Amino acid sequence: MQVLRSKPLPDGNKFRPYTGSYRFSGVDQLKAGNNTDVYAPRVVLTEAEKTARMVEIHAQQAFNKGLSRQRIRLLLLTWVIRIKIKNNLKRCLDLILALGLLPFALPVMAITALAIKLDSPGPVIFRQKRVGKWGKEFDCYKFRSMDVDAEARKQELMDMNEADKVVFKIRQDPRVTRVGRLIRKLSIDELPQLFNVIEGNMSLVGPRPPVPAEVSQYDFDTFARLDAVPGITGLQQVSGRSDLSFQRWVELDLQYIQEQSLLKDIEILIKTIPAVITGKGAY
Numbered sequence: 001m002q003v004l005r006s007k008p009l010p011d012g013n014k015f016r017p018y019t020g021s022y023r024f025s026g027v028d029q030l031k032a033g034n035n036t037d038v039y040a041p042r043v044v045l046t047e048a049e050k051t052a053r054m055v056e057i058h059a060q061q062a063f064n065k066g067l068s069r070q071r072i073r074l075l076l077l078t079w080v081i082r083i084k085i086k087n088n089l090k091r092c093l094d095l096i097l098a099l100g101l102l103p104f105a106l107p108v109m110a111i112t113a114l115a116i117k118l119d120s121p122g123p124v125i126f127r128q129k130r131v132g133k134w135g136k137e138f139d140c141y142k143f144r145s146m147d148v149d150a151e152a153r154k155q156e157l158m159d160m161n162e163a164d165k166v167v168f169k170i171r172q173d174p175r176v177t178r179v180g181r182l183i184r185k186l187s188i189d190e191l192p193q194l195f196n197v198i199e200g201n202m203s204l205v206g207p208r209p210p211v212p213a214e215v216s217q218y219d220f221d222t223f224a225r226l227d228a229v230p231g232i233t234g235l236q237q238v239s240g241r242s243d244l245s246f247q248r249w250v251e252l253d254l255q256y257i258q259e260q261s262l263l264k265d266i267e268i269l270i271k272t273i274p275a276v277i278t279g280k281g282a283y
Contacts, residue, residue, distance in 0.1 A: 089262050090229075094204050097269075098197040105191050112143055112179075112188055119179040122148035125192060130209035133229045138201040140209055141192035145180025146173070164246045166210075166217040185279045193232050205265040206231025207253035225253040228260065238271040241281030 113124045122144055130140040147153075153175055154168065163169040176184065183189045196202040202209065209230035215223075235252040236244060244252070256264070 086261070090203065090265065091200070093262060093265065094197050097204055098194050102194055105194060108188065109143075109191050112183055112191070115179045116144055116177075116183075120147060120177045129212060130230065131212055131215045131226065132201055132209055133226060135215070135226055137212065138196070138209075140202070141195055143183055143189040143192060145177060145184050145189045146175040147177060150175040163242070166214045167246050167249070169242050185282050187276045187279075187282060190232055197232065201230075203229040203231045203265075204233065205256075205268050206234055207256065208234060208236065222250050224257070225250055228253075228257045233268060233272040233275075235268060238268055238275045241275070243281040 116124050124144060126142045126144040126146075127139045128142070129137050132138050157170065157174070158168070160170050161168050162171060180189070193202055197204055206228050207225045207230055215226070235256045236249050239252055240248075256268075
């Protein structure tokens with residue numbers, strides 16, 4: 001007869017019998033570690049008992065999987081509802097503030113339009129294709145601050161680009177008109193984007209909308225900044241604007257997307273006021 005001595009049990013000499021089958025291990029009896037007089041009888045399960053045990057285990061696992069699926073569904077439903085509520089609250093804030101600001105902005109916009117018309121030939125409003133949330137393109141409105149052939153001359157000025165990577169910025173851009181320099185400094189050129197906010201293409205707060213040519217040069221990580229509705233102002237605008245590197249710009253946009261909330265939007269809107277007044281980084 002083969003005897004296998006077990007390790008001592010933590011609770012002394014008490015023997016806890018093995019409930020499995022030893023038929024396949026070749027062990028007939030088990031001897032407790034500190035007790036030489038106690039033996040475990042051989043336990044043999046019939047095929048029916050094995051089948052019943054397997055069915056019981058399978059049923060328990062299926063029950064646990066069912067509960068797990070229900071928990072996952074509940075978590076997903078809660079997440080979707082929370083996102084919907086947050087987005088609807090943000091949209092309500094955008095509409096209330098945009099419609100509230102419009103009566104005060106219209107006189108400034110009228111004076112600006114007249115000044116642009118008298119300063120240089122061309123349309124008052126500049127429409128440009130921009131890329132919004134998840135790559136959806138839309139027409140972004142701005143007061144024209146450059147000569148009408150600005151886009152055609154951009155390629156010949158590439159060597160003067162002062163920004164890094166995909167962004168094109170020149171402090172003393174020769175394409176900017178006299179009125180354009182002033183309205184850029186005061187961010188008045190962005191006022192027509194209130195209509196983009198009302199249309200739902202933009203938000204008051206969010207990452208700045210890039211042009212398709214910039215998006216075509218994005219790497220994998222940079223595409224994440226398209227996960228939010230673009231805004232008129234954002235963390236980048238209140239943190240240095242064009243004085244920031246493109247890498248820092250992207251980092252701030254991704255930080256905003258991670259921390260996005262109604263209170264965060266209000267905080268950025270408040271910080272935008274002194275940023276506009278000082279004109280730091282605007283050119």
